[in-house]
Amino acid sequence: MKNKKDSTIRVRISSDTEKKLKDLCKLENDTPSAVVRKLIEEYVEKHPMTNMNLEVKLNISKLPESNPHRWYVFNLEAELVGGYSYLDNEEVTFLLPEFYDNSREPYRVDSVYYHRESFPKCIGKRGRFIGAKLINRKWKGAIYVYHDKLLEQPDRYEVDIKERMKEQIILGVYYFIATKIERENCEEFHQDSN
Incomplete structure (x- = not known):
């Protein structure tokens, strides 16, 4: 058809x-x-980016009972599933999504220190560092919820965070693959010209 x-x-x-x-x-x-x-x-x-069947699995969980910030901070973990096997041992950079509501941020996402990565244009709208990286297809961070009303309705922010994180991670994977293809083509061109 x-x-x-x-x-x-x-x-x-x-x-x-x-x-x-x-x-x-x-x-x-x-x-x-x-x-x-x-x-x-x-x-x-x-094209190598067609039909990769990429999926991002996200898990939100509470901090331990002993943590004094557990009432507004939550663990967030992401895992990239599918795609090419060479992604298994790579560090893939991406930008964390930002969630501004006019001039305020009702909630935000941040990486744990070993999943932060500096690269060009990794500073967000308000000067916050938003560079992140997947390590062996995984990322860890946290959600910070700043409006008490949202804490009573976690679906309002969790759905948004999951969708935007998936978009940003997959965009980072596409950029990584495109850069890899370009690099390989340049290397092949230079070998052919020698």
């Missing part, structure tokens, strides 16, 4: 390339639109 064609992408090419494309299409009894569509579909299907 063919996919529904409900979107349009416009590309700019030189007039020489356009003429050659049209000539080749005539020879193969095809249309330029069909050829470009095939190229795009093949690119998407064969």
Whole structure:
């Protein structure tokens, strides 16, 4: 079954390339639109980031009874599941989500010290450090809830935190893979040119 064609992408090419494309299409009894569509579909299907089946499992738990901050601070753990096996031994950086409500932060997420990572643009809106890293696919941190009313309704902030953490971690994995592919392509190019 063919996919529904409900979107349009416009590309700019030189007039020489356009003429050659049209000539080749005539020879193969095809249309330029069909050829470009095939190229795009093949690119998407064969790209390493397609169909990785990444999932992020998150677990929220209470601090020990002895901790005086347990009434507003909660443990948060994340684990990356799926994807490529080479992610098993890598440190993958990502940005922690920020949860500002106008000028205030009703709750926030922070990393434990060994899951913090400094890299370009890892400072948040209000100057807070938001650089983080997965180590062997895992991350640990905490949730800080600053509004007492929210503590009575944990679903209001837990759902938001889980969704945003998943987005940020998967975005970090995509960036890591794209950088790895680019690095490998550069190394291959330099080897070929020598």
